[in-house]
Amino acid sequence: MIKCDIGFARKFIEDDAYFKARKKADNALDQLRDKTGPGSEWLGWRDILADPNDAELEQIGSLGEEIRAKADVFIVCGIGGSYLGAKAVIDALSPHFGSNGPEILFAGHHIGGKYLEEMLTYLKEPKEDGSAKNIYLNVISKSGSTLETALAFRILRELLEKMYGEDSSEHIICTTSKERGLLNKVIDEKGYRKFIIPEDVGGRYSVLTPVGLLPIAVAGIDIRTLFYGAVSAYNQYEDNAEDLLEYAALRNAIHESGKTIDVFATFEPELTSLGGWIQQLLGESEGKEGKGIFPTVATFSTDLHSLGQFIQQGQRSLMETFIIVEKPFSKLRVNEIEGDGDNLNYLAGRSFHEINTKAREGTTEAHSEGDVPIVRISMETLNAENIGKLIYFFELLTGIFVYSLGVNPFNQPGVEDYKKAMYRLLGK
Amino acid sequence: MIKCDIGFARKFIEDDAYFKARKKADNALDQLRDKTGPGSEWLGWRDILADPNDAELEQIGSLGEEIRAKADVFIVCGIGGSYLGAKAVIDALSPHFGSNGPEILFAGHHIGGKYLEEMLTYLKEPKEDGSAKNIYLNVISKSGSTLETALAFRILRELLEKMYGEDSSEHIICTTSKERGLLNKVIDEKGYRKFIIPEDVGGRYSVLTPVGLLPIAVAGIDIRTLFYGAVSAYNQYEDNAEDLLEYAALRNAIHESGKTIDVFATFEPELTSLGGWIQQLLGESEGKEGKGIFPTVATFSTDLHSLGQFIQQGQRSLMETFIIVEKPFSKLRVNEIEGDGDNLNYLAGRSFHEINTKAREGTTEAHSEGDVPIVRISMETLNAENIGKLIYFFELLTGIFVYSLGVNPFNQPGVEDYKKAMYRLLGK
Known part of the structure; x- marks a missing residue:
């Protein structure tokens, strides 16, 4: 199961704004299920x-x-x-x-x-x-x-x-x-x-x-296994999509509050490209009619040493979405060394996963105190089944969220503009 | 020589706002040269x-x-x-x-x-x-x-x-x-x-x-060769930094106008990692005291097929900076094929560089019409000397621009926050 925790973001939104957005999300899900929204001829992914x-x-x-x-x-x-x-x-x-x-x-x-x-x-x-x-x-x-x-x-x-x-x-x-x-x-x-x-x-x-x-x-x-992971998520959310409705409502309310950037961040370098997939999925779906929260991708703790300063203290127009793997998929542990020249023996015997988890928890705490709303999406272990579930999770989230903005999630009219200009310049 | 063309961005800024920002840029350069600004003990890179x-x-x-x-x-x-x-x-x-x-x-x-x-x-x-x-x-x-x-x-x-x-x-x-x-x-x-x-x-x-x-x-x-490229840029800008002052002023005025995102985009896949370096250089320097334009990185035309829709028609809070290589560094040309099954014979004999250039020009035209201010930074050919020049160009631009915001470009106090929380959680 994909867990979705909006707890570190919900506090930034007033109840009124949230419940208004939640109503929009509920309607959006109905539009998807009933195939009554704009672009409903593009629902084959369901x-x-x-x-x-x-x-x-x-x-x-x-x-x-x-x-x-x-x-x-x-x-x-x-x-x-x-x-x-x-x-x-x-x-x-x-x-x-x-x-x-x-x-x-x-x-x-x-x-x-x-x-x-x-x-x-x-x-x-x-x-x-x-x-x-x-x-x-x-x-x-x-x-x-x-x-x-x-x-x-x-x-x-x-x-x-x-x-x-x-x-x-x-x-x-x-x-x-x-x-x-x-x-x-x-x-x-x-x-x-x-x-x-x-x-x-x-x-x-x-x-x-x-x-x-x-x-x-x-x-x-x-x-x-990958495909049937997605199928099980499909069946789960047809039954109960409460998690996704909360997330879509929250993101909509954050959009209304004027935030302009959503940093999709993972602490697992394996998942950086998944961020690129989410960036296209959401960005190309929501970025229309002057709307949308610009999705960008970071890998932590790597990018805490490049973007971390801005996220912590720069212009306050950011939210973050953490993509989390809960259980370790590596057994690597810190070795003890003689003399402790690097002062790391206090970590000896602890796994990289545990230390990385503390880095994530510390980051959640610090960014949250820096007034950055954080959504946490997590899977238990990194395997094909859970990646399948995560794929459908984000596809459905995109459909619900973008409908809730009043936008067609399934077209991309703006992509044609550069092509038209390019083909003209190429003399086609 | 690194060329800097703000023509596709200047039109979005009123003269008054621009000249006010230009004055700040001039003062910022003086601060750098006289070592009178905050963090002036960190000017060893000059x-x-x-x-x-x-x-x-x-x-x-x-x-x-x-x-x-x-x-x-x-x-x-x-x-x-x-x-x-x-x-x-x-x-x-x-x-x-x-x-x-x-x-x-x-x-x-x-x-x-x-x-x-x-x-x-x-x-x-x-x-x-x-x-x-x-x-x-x-x-x-x-x-x-x-x-x-x-x-x-x-x-x-x-x-x-x-x-x-x-x-x-x-x-x-x-x-x-x-x-x-x-x-x-x-x-x-x-x-x-x-x-x-x-x-x-x-x-x-x-x-x-x-x-x-x-x-x-x-x-x-x-x-x-790389280092002395930077040295020649240093000497050039000590003599005349007009280009950089214009660019810094423009970016400051765009910052004041409320834009929140700067997409550093190149059409050369070779330069994607250079975007990552600029992202840290600028982002960690400017992202303080609630200020800064969030720097993000794209490779075109690749990401025109993921972020292009948002840039063209999404929420209007973006500017773009194109990093351009003018002369080809590959001789690859389009071959002619019998039957022309893919309808590309009209491009036969033309180089990939020429087609890529038309893609860039078409993108500049389309995004510009979509109300995205675009700054164009270009080098003649891709070699060590020009990369050295480009490095100093962006270092100096960062110093001038960030001083012009009234911020210290050389510290990163916010990076400590996650570390403090993490070390506490690790029981250090």
Whole structure:
């Protein structure tokens, strides 16, 4: 179960303001459930959990295993919602050093020429034993026309065709729209394997579709456990969403009070990328019509030594949301040393987890005294099931909170503006 | 030369407000030069450029070469200003894939047990040829008592002592205070090599001292060129700091106008970590007494697909600062393909740099029309000299801007608050 504690934030909000916001949250949840709000044609991220497609999970899982067995390198080619979810889950559940499977690289998420050029060189270099790297590529784009992703795919596809000739079609997997979009043309022509992005699921809500699940499976993570974690959260909140209604109401009241920044902070370096996923999910959903609390990401205690000063004493426009893991997932303890030259023997025998927990509690206390409202979201242990639950927790929170602002959580009209200007400048 | 263009921001500020802020900036620069402002005992970051220590540069450079020749892994053990500068420069100027020297790892920048435990396992694993990894460790801490760094150093030192016995002292280099601090005790005892952090240079201003320079040298970057880039910027701005005064005045006026967030954005993925360095430099300097514009970091066009919607149409409390590289540093061009299945043949023959530039221009136009003030900081090419110039540009800008707010740019009293609470909870 995901715990949500608004205790360190609630005291900053008057009862009247809170209960008014709570009413909005209740209405927002009704809108979601009844499919009566704006953008309600985009609620497929709920439907896939209400009615799991076990056959597809099985199919993705076995392709993941096939690729794990064969590939040295697996490239995820996508931008925004097409890679942030996979990256979040993979970073949360994979080793920091070394690897237990294919190296997973990301491409198609910017137009940096140096990055792609150096990636090409790297892919062409043989392994230490002199043999060529075995490379698989997953291109992820509903429309197939997103510039960043299409450009990288064009370049990488050419490399794979040079390396593998006709067999290159074995090395390329497309995740795209069922029928529409530019990728379907090339899939028909080349015979690439294909997974479908449901039409009613937007990019930032797509991590539990093949968009996220195939890369996650290639990383060796049990996607069935992940997915069914989300399913259990779905069922729980269909029954009782009190936690989420409180959180959404609180965040709405803080928004009304004029706070402009929400720092999503974790004390586990594994969860930094999850912060990036939440940043897109919330930011792209709420940031419309002049509204929203800007979501930003921090990793503590690292960033207490960069942003900590500002959070403690700078301009008072911040709130924080801590993403917490309660139980240790490492046994590392502090060793005792002779002479105690660094004065740390008082910690000897204690685990890093315990010390990190005290750092978190100290930070909660200090920032709270510095008038920063803090929401605490916690899971018991860091595993695929709980990450699945957390994913649905934040998807549902986003839907409720953004509806409660009176905004459509499922479109992104502003993203088109830079594209239009760019395409005009490119002479398209 | 670093170019600074406030044209896309100036129009949002009334003349009266701007000229009032400009006066404050002029006074702030006088305070810096005359050493009459609060915290003026911390201006060593200017003095080291006024009077370069060539002998020390030489010494650091040759140790860097020695380590490059011997080490497989080089660990930078430090937090905040003790690693962010080195990471910024190394990421800006190193290849994305593969390596041209020792692998550079970071430790001591958080209390994550899983990270450190997995690092230990990785360090102990032999190389592909079966031989042991040759590991060097640079611990960086003025006081030697910063918890995150001291804990990791205790653990890593034990590993090196097990691996190398008495020779471990050859593998450990300390960067610390001249005389005070806990590391000096262990240096005397063990005979570690030592570099000195000048007493009058604070952590976030220390990248051009041994703090940053040794790791940067180990990464194979010419530290003399980097350093003398900064020296030339120092001389230039001692002569004429008009650009910086304009920028500081503009940012002050935007601060007064109630904007709360400054998105430092680059279109070059190489420069993402430089954003992290700026975030600490500015954020920890300005975020006091309820003041400051919260600095946050984005990489475009990547984050146009996550934060772009909010920046374009969300709550209007943002400004942006673009860090720009004008000339291409990659020759990668778009290839032509038969059939034009992805409709990109209209770009065939054009460089990624050119397309990325159009993305930047389109973004500038779109965000500007969305009422976001944009400051553009640009360098001609991405190299060590220009990064050195950019470092001093932002150090000086920080000093001027923060003095113009009426705040001491050189202390960080708020960082102590979480530490105090944490140490109490740990029973120290």
